[in-house]
Amino acid sequence: MKRLAILGSTGSIGTQALDVVAAHPGLFEVEVLSAHSNATLLIEQARRFKPNAVVVTDETKYKEVKDALMMLPIKVFTGHKALAEVVQWDTVDTVLGAVLGFAGLHSILAAIDAGKRIALANKETLVVAGELVMARAREKGAVIIPVDSEHSAIFQCLAGEDLNKVEKVILTASGGPFLGRKPNYLVNVKASHALQHPNWVMGAKITIDSATLMNKGLEIIEAKWLFALNNDQIDVVIHPQSVIHSMVQFTDGSVKSQMGLPDMKLPIQYAIAYPERIHNDYKRLDFKDFPKLSFEAPDYKTFRNLALAIDAMKKGGNAPCVLNAANEVVVHAFLQNKVGFLEMSEMIEKTLDCMTFIEHPTIEEYVETDKEARIQVTEFLKKSQLSIY
Numbered sequence: 001m002k003r004l005a006i007l008g009s010t011g012s013i014g015t016q017a018l019d020v021v022a023a024h025p026g027l028f029e030v031e032v033l034s035a036h037s038n039a040t041l042l043i044e045q046a047r048r049f050k051p052n053a054v055v056v057t058d059e060t061k062y063k064e065v066k067d068a069l070m071m072l073p074i075k076v077f078t079g080h081k082a083l084a085e086v087v088q089w090d091t092v093d094t095v096l097g098a099v100l101g102f103a104g105l106h107s108i109l110a111a112i113d114a115g116k117r118i119a120l121a122n123k124e125t126l127v128v129a130g131e132l133v134m135a136r137a138r139e140k141g142a143v144i145i146p147v148d149s150e151h152s153a154i155f156q157c158l159a160g161e162d163l164n165k166v167e168k169v170i171l172t173a174s175g176g177p178f179l180g181r182k183p184n185y186l187v188n189v190k191a192s193h194a195l196q197h198p199n200w201v202m203g204a205k206i207t208i209d210s211a212t213l214m215n216k217g218l219e220i221i222e223a224k225w226l227f228a229l230n231n232d233q234i235d236v237v238i239h240p241q242s243v244i245h246s247m248v249q250f251t252d253g254s255v256k257s258q259m260g261l262p263d264m265k266l267p268i269q270y271a272i273a274y275p276e277r278i279h280n281d282y283k284r285l286d287f288k289d290f291p292k293l294s295f296e297a298p299d300y301k302t303f304r305n306l307a308l309a310i311d312a313m314k315k316g317g318n319a320p321c322v323l324n325a326a327n328e329v330v331v332h333a334f335l336q337n338k339v340g341f342l343e344m345s346e347m348i349e350k351t352l353d354c355m356t357f358i359e360h361p362t363i364e365e366y367v368e369t370d371k372e373a374r375i376q377v378t379e380f381l382k383k384s385q386l387s388i389y
């Protein structure tokens with residue numbers, strides 16, 4: 001029996017994780033659930049899965065959740081500090097980190113400090129502070145198992161292999177809904193269009209990141225830290241069918257891949273059940289449904305976010321933290337139709353250019369960088385909105 005803390009249980013990953021739990025009675029026990037502001041769903045989940053505790057990080061929702069669960073033996077907390085405390089409880093073995101964005105960092109660090117097994121979906125944690133997070137995980141003996149499908153694929157390909165024999169990893173990317181499109185088309189696309197991903201059903205932020213290819217940029221940085229790779233050991237190839245989830249090439253030229261249907265329940269299940277591989281009844285991959293698997297190079301010129309992320313990785317220090325913060329803000333603005341699709345990269349680049357570089361940030365400096373980058377990019381957004389009128 002694995003005792004789980006599911007952080008971000010009301011999101012796309014969180015709800016699918018609970019589907020996995022429900023499909024395997026007796027294998028998992030839900031100890032903790034957390035949401036930010038979706039009190040209604042959190043209450044419903046708490047009634048169904050009967051955790052020991054729930055955390056609603058948005059303090060304005062605390063009373064609603066507390067009152068609704070009053071008659072049940074469930075502790076209710078609010079705030080990020082409480083979230084960082086409950087993940088350290090002895091009753092928790094595995095923490096699924098599925099909070100969105102930078103906000104997930106503190107609770108993951110707390111779980112690492114307590115030496116928990118971590119099923120990590122929150123890629124932003126590694127993008128922002130990968131070096132620090134991985135070093136601390138090694139020091140505290142916390143095992144991190146990736147949930148992101150590409151990284152789960154690489155992790156599975158590396159099982160039983162000598163890590164010194166890895167030549168490179170090849171991340172596959174679907175290319176998103178705008179594959180093959182050029183700037184003259186992209187200049188007019190709106191959020192409703194970008195939210196229609198061809199293969200994956202995901203939360204809004206990551207779906208936009210997939211359309212801009214920022215998601216792949218973030219994943220390159222995520223892979224660097226997870227698998228201790230050099231910058232030139234990570235390649236990206238566009239593979240529109242999303243059947244090959246990623247590949248590893250070894251020093252003898254052999255390439256291993258992991259395949260499956262594009263369904264996040266598989267990597268979620270793999271990560272929370274690890275090291276066991278458990279059975280399920282989900283639809284199987286039938287190669288006859290995919291007579292053609294195709295591959296092409298990404299268009300770095302049109303999808304500038306990918307190039308910006310690679311540059312930020314090469315620069316290192318707090319640059320990926322700036323990239324991530326600026327991206328979170330512009331994606332939020334794009335979802336509200338307050339900034340254009342192509343303008344997002346412009347704003348991120350301007351923010352990267354104007355921030356002070358810190359080569360080896362402390363955790364406090366990451367927090368400060370994140371805050372400052374959000375202020376800067378918001379200024380750029382305001383200026384560009386003013387210039388429209």
Ligand code: NDP
Nearest residue numbers: 008010011012013035036037038099100103121122202203
């Ligand atoms: P969603 O937006 O669907 O869900 C995010 C979850 O985090 C919700 O439970 C939300 O609560 C909670 N949350 C949001 N903001 C905060 C905050 N400030 N503090 C605490 N909790 C917060 O996101 P996804 O499930 O799509 O993604 C979660 C993470 O997993 C991301 O880092 C993403 O990159 C990664 N990921 C997702 C994949 C997918 O298929 N969706 C694939 C690979 C990685 P509430 O509902 O109350 O707002």
Ligand code: MG
Nearest residue numbers: 148149150219
């Ligand atoms: Mg992914």
